């Protein structure tokens with residue numbers, strides 16, 4: 144993959160996080176995507192989220208498939224581990240890496256073609272297994288990289304750049320993620336960083352399968368009248384269920400928010416998501432309610448964004464499989480090869 148390295152000139156006055164790193168330490172190469180692509184705004188939100196979370200870049204593993212969206216890990220977290228896999232196959236590579244080393248933060252970045260078309264089976268299984276990760280789909284309703292064919296998330300009746308209407312029913316990845324058992328489900332919009340950054344931060348802190356569908360207009364093939372994934376359409380039809388701030392517990396919770404308008408959602412690692420509820424009736428702990436809410440607003444052509452569902456006490460695949468806590472590459476020969484006596488005892492236990 145070609146890329147342009149960023150010049151290593153650091154402004155001495157750049158703000159530093161608790162680790163002494165600047166935002167530049169979380170950036171990657173210069174993007175080669177089309178100017179104005181929504182995916183670049185998502186990269187910027189990821190950079191900001193990890194900078195603000197004070198995460199050491201070498202603790203992150205970013206994985207992707209194939210597509211403009213899947214190219215983006217080159218443009219953020221340049222000092223992290225990275226793996227650009229095959230089209231639609233990122234989830235199985237991520238699962239293998241996560242099972243081998245639970246000490247890293249796993250960030251899967253994919254597109255709607257990558258996850259809802261060729262990779263739908265992989266998408267389903269990584270969520271239902273509860274792999275501890277943040278899974279972001281940069282959803283533009285088209286195969287951007289291969290020149291704008293409709294993807295499986297394109298709305299029925301939405302028009303392509305050449306005017307052809309899509310005749311197929313769309314797959315709503317958020318509804319699917321809820322049905323498949325993801326323990327954190329959210330939707331954002333690439334053009335709304337104020338909402339997206341805290342969503343990413345909360346997803347990183349979540350212990351389990353965290354999925355964020357980010358509507359991300361493709362300026363080359365899907366940002367014209369008739370498209371339901373354009374900037375204008377989403378701005379006009381966006382229904383935000385909540386406003387989010389993410390606060391690690393070491394920071395005091397601000398007290399100047401009027402009572403009754405805020406709900407603190409505790410995350411497994413002790414972090415807190417502060418939900419400023421716009422709608423009194425919306426409860427992100429109620430999965431059945433979330434499904435009904437999404438369907439009702441979808442029927443009205445609205446795109447619901449925000450934290451839609453979070454499980455308070457989630458479990459991940461390591462919990463289910465009772466795996467060893469140490470990364471496999473840290474185990475000694477004796478632990479990896481326990482010998483014939485241990486094997487015989489194990490076989491005897493199965494008899």
Ligand SMILES: Cc1ncc(C[n+]2csc(CCOP(=O)(O)OP(=O)(O)O)c2C)c(N)n1
Pocket residue numbers: 209210211212213230253254255256257258261281283285286287288289294
């Ligand atoms: C096995 C395989 N089939 C098809 C392709 C061609 N291909 C490359 S990217 C892509 C679609 C990408 O769409 P999406 O995941 O939505 O990413 P976007 O470019 O829109 O961000 C396709 C069909 C491929 N690379 N590999």
Ligand code: SF4
Pocket residue numbers: 175176177179180181182211212283287288360361362363364
């Ligand atoms: S083709 Fe679309 S998705 Fe790809 S870089 Fe250009 S604007 Fe972004």
Ligand SMILES: [Mg+2]
Pocket residue numbers: 210254255256281282283284285286287294
């Ligand atoms: Mg796409």
